[in-house]
Amino acid sequence: MNGAAALALGRRFVRSFGLPRIIIALFLLSLFILAPIAGVNVGTSLSDTLNRFGMNAIMVLAMVPMIHSGCGLNFGLPLGIIAGLLGATISLQVNIPGPTSFYLAILFCTPFALILGWGYGELLNRVKGGEMMIATYVGFSSVAFMCIMWLLLPFSNPTMVWGFSGTGLRTTISVEGYYLHALNNLLAIRLTPHLVIPTGMLLFFAFFAFIIWAFLHTKTGTAMTAVGSNPIFARASGINVDRIRTLSVVMSTWLGAVGILVYQQSFGFIQLYMGPFYMALPAVSAILIGGASVNKASILNVIVGTFLFQGIVTMTPSVMNSMIHTDMSEVIRIVVSNGMILYALTRKTEAVR
Amino acid sequence: MTLKATKGQRVLRFMANNTVPILFLIICAFGIPLSGYSANYLISEIIVRLVRNSFLIVSLLIPILAGMGLNFGMTLGAMAGQVGLIFISDWGIVGIPGMVLAMVISTPISMLLGWWCGKILNMAKGREMVTSYIIGFFMNGIYQLVVLYGMGPVIPIRNKALVLPRGYGIRNTVNLIGIRKALDNLIAVRIGTVPIPVATFVLIALLCLFVLWFKKTKLGQDMRAVGQDMEVARAAGIPVEHTRIVSIIISTVFAGYGMIIYLQNIGTLNTYNSHMQIGMFSVAALLVGGATVAKANIRNVFLGVILFHLMFIVSPMAGKNLIGQAQLGEYFRVFVSYGVITISLVLYEMRKKREQALAGLTLAAAQEVEA
Numbered sequence: 001m002n003g004a005a006a007l008a009l010g011r012r013f014v015r016s017f018g019l020p021r022i023i024i025a026l027f028l029l030s031l032f033i034l035a036p037i038a039g040v041n042v043g044t045s046l047s048d049t050l051n052r053f054g055m056n057a058i059m060v061l062a063m064v065p066m067i068h069s070g071c072g073l074n075f076g077l078p079l080g081i082i083a084g085l086l087g088a089t090i091s092l093q094v095n096i097p098g099p100t101s102f103y104l105a106i107l108f109c110t111p112f113a114l115i116l117g118w119g120y121g122e123l124l125n126r127v128k129g130g131e132m133m134i135a136t137y138v139g140f141s142s143v144a145f146m147c148i149m150w151l152l153l154p155f156s157n158p159t160m161v162w163g164f165s166g167t168g169l170r171t172t173i174s175v176e177g178y179y180l181h182a183l184n185n186l187l188a189i190r191l192t193p194h195l196v197i198p199t200g201m202l203l204f205f206a207f208f209a210f211i212i213w214a215f216l217h218t219k220t221g222t223a224m225t226a227v228g229s230n231p232i233f234a235r236a237s238g239i240n241v242d243r244i245r246t247l248s249v250v251m252s253t254w255l256g257a258v259g260i261l262v263y264q265q266s267f268g269f270i271q272l273y274m275g276p277f278y279m280a281l282p283a284v285s286a287i288l289i290g291g292a293s294v295n296k297a298s299i300l301n302v303i304v305g306t307f308l309f310q311g312i313v314t315m316t317p318s319v320m321n322s323m324i325h326t327d328m329s330e331v332i333r334i335v336v337s338n339g340m341i342l343y344a345l346t347r348k349t350e351a352v353r
Numbered sequence: 354m355t356l357k358a359t360k361g362q363r364v365l366r367f368m369a370n371n372t373v374p375i376l377f378l379i380i381c382a383f384g385i386p387l388s389g390y391s392a393n394y395l396i397s398e399i400i401v402r403l404v405r406n407s408f409l410i411v412s413l414l415i416p417i418l419a420g421m422g423l424n425f426g427m428t429l430g431a432m433a434g435q436v437g438l439i440f441i442s443d444w445g446i447v448g449i450p451g452m453v454l455a456m457v458i459s460t461p462i463s464m465l466l467g468w469w470c471g472k473i474l475n476m477a478k479g480r481e482m483v484t485s486y487i488i489g490f491f492m493n494g495i496y497q498l499v500v501l502y503g504m505g506p507v508i509p510i511r512n513k514a515l516v517l518p519r520g521y522g523i524r525n526t527v528n529l530i531g532i533r534k535a536l537d538n539l540i541a542v543r544i545g546t547v548p549i550p551v552a553t554f555v556l557i558a559l560l561c562l563f564v565l566w567f568k569k570t571k572l573g574q575d576m577r578a579v580g581q582d583m584e585v586a587r588a589a590g591i592p593v594e595h596t597r598i599v600s601i602i603i604s605t606v607f608a609g610y611g612m613i614i615y616l617q618n619i620g621t622l623n624t625y626n627s628h629m630q631i632g633m634f635s636v637a638a639l640l641v642g643g644a645t646v647a648k649a650n651i652r653n654v655f656l657g658v659i660l661f662h663l664m665f666i667v668s669p670m671a672g673k674n675l676i677g678q679a680q681l682g683e684y685f686r687v688f689v690s691y692g693v694i695t696i697s698l699v700l701y702e703m704r705k706k707r708e709q710a711l712a713g714l715t716l717a718a719a720q721e722v723e724a
Contacts, residue, residue: 126699133483134695134698137695138695141692145692147688151681152681281490334491338491338494342487342491
């Protein structure tokens with residue numbers, strides 16, 4: 001009797017949390033348990049995981065507005081990243097050293113994000129129902145277009161351009177001396193020599209997460225959710241569906257731009273050319289691992305998903321390497337992340353247009 | 354009230370329906386003189402590209418017929434073909450028998466993968482393209498697991514030249530010297546200085562005939578019905594799910610054969626890269642030929658290969674002569690490939706919407722007359 005009740009409870013838990021999520025969480029847990037046995041320092045792993053969480057979380061957060069307004073998963077994240085890269089390169093061109101350059105980069109990327117996001121939003125309004133495939137290719141073609149631009153744009157800061165020709169940006173640009181660890185070192189708490197908590201970066205994410213959360217509870221935010229769950233009903237109740245959708249796309253694009261800047265300040269390099277090409281997939285699968293679906297996402301999904309995904313990405317190489325002396329982490333990452341996207345795409349969802 | 358198109362509207366519609374090929378004609382018209390290549394060189398290059406790519410692109414036609422859009426899952430077939438090629442290289446079987454054996458090996462793998470892909474696409478109706486695209490990525494992970502880790506310890510590979518120095522896994526490049534141009538040189542004819550691999554063209558022609566014949570069979574007609582309206586087809590007693598799966602299986606098997614033909618022309622196999630780009634290039638070429646997500650025929654395939662690869666051949670040189678950087682031309686052609694797919698997808702979605710609106714207007718007009 002008791003067993004049956006426990007089983008029912010367990011089944012309800014599995015259904016609400018989702019089987020793939022449980023498998024992934026258990027996998028990550030087992031990695032953390034195996035880590036000391038394999039001789040991997042748990043403190044370092046945990047601090048790496050936290051660090052990568054902070055690096056990627058805002059890009060994952062960028063998925064939320066578009067999912068809410070029914071535009072689906074933002075496979076066009078590279079467009080936002082491009083805006084961020086423009087902000088970063090202009091900030092370096094202005095050549096103000098130190099963490100100030102980080103805030104300048106955010107300032108400079110904003111107009112690009114707004115303009116590109118607006119255009120992207122208008123485009124997606126014309127292709128309702130086919131957003132995801134088109135978003136993917138908008139991302140790809142914008143990255144390819146910017147490859148041409150990085151060669152031609154008149155940047156001149158010697159840390160950025162190719163040394164021998166003096167024109168054309170390098171493929172990777174170091175942000176050392178500018179905003180390297182601008183957020184990582186902000187209020188960082190060093191618990192043990194191995195375990196560092198990047199407080200500033202986590203607070204930065206928390207700030208944005210709070211803003212998005214608060215926004216979704218305003219009148220416009222509620223309208224956005226309404227558009228996502230039933231566009232016809234939303235229009236009947238006097239909401240301008242296209243305008244709300246465009247707004248959500250602009251928000252997603254801008255968050256993507258800020259997200260890549262946060263990523264860069266921790267990673268230490270600006271990756272141009274084909275760098276942003278596949279950056280949408282990890283963000284998409286992270287939010288799906290966190291429990292979001294194609295038309296439903298919350299801030300909690302972002303936090304759980306980013307932690308699980310980045311945890312696996314950080315832990316598998318180190319643990320696997322010391323256990324079986326083979327680095328299969330790349331394969332595991334590909335299978336887990338794309339498997340998760342497939343799982344989400346094949347779920348029956350109510351708002352199919 | 355009738356809705357008849359005037360002559361001006363008809364011209365506009367022709368332009369709108371053929372935007373992508375017209376755009377490409379313009380790009381090529383500018384690019385060819387800029388590149389400074391001779392006509393002879395361009396023709397022989399185009400023939401090479403036709404030989405390489407046509408078979409792969411024809412494999413995309415049948416899922417379009419069944420209304421499943423562009424089958425980005427053709428990479429699955431390409432992987433199966435590559436597995437076949439790895440095996441025959443290991444066993445040292447050369448020439449035409451080697452190619453045939455590779456095809457025989459690839460067939461069951463392609464069928465299994467295609468069946469699985471079709472099953473998944475049936476669970477994701479309405480977003481087949483993005484799903485098949487992700488399936489390609491997912492299977493790439495499995496492919497790496499098998500080829501990079503499984504081949505050696507689990508699947509025996511005897512030929513040491515194929516295996517990585519660490520003792521298991523296939524090397525990044527496999528030399529296909531045994532079957533290099535085996536099919537192309539079977540019946541080689543020369544017109545002027547341009548070599549023409551007749552045997553490969555015969556094979557491609559046979560495939561085209563098969564596709565034309567297939568469209569007329571019961572199964573082909575079923576697919577067309579499913580592609581037009583799934584619910585109506587179901588009501589007419591057509592097993593919709595089954596038909597869709599069959600279309601994907603056929604496409605995957607042909608993609609596997611196409612990949613073998615493609616690689617015998619190139620002569621080396623990039624074990625972990627060859628299959629990844631093939632889906633994108635094939636889709637782009639088909640769209641350049643004037644196909645849409647819902648409608649494609651054999652004419653689109655050949656026009657597409659010619660226009661797309663003409664752009665591909667001339668753009669680095671044109672970029673170099675125009676701005677002094679070959680790199681620029683290379684980025685340009687990547688941009689154009691993706692841009693073409695984007696434009697075609699957007700135009701398709703917009704046209705679909707416009708047709709729905711037009712159908713609504715016609716219906717409203719008809720009802721007005723009745724009332």
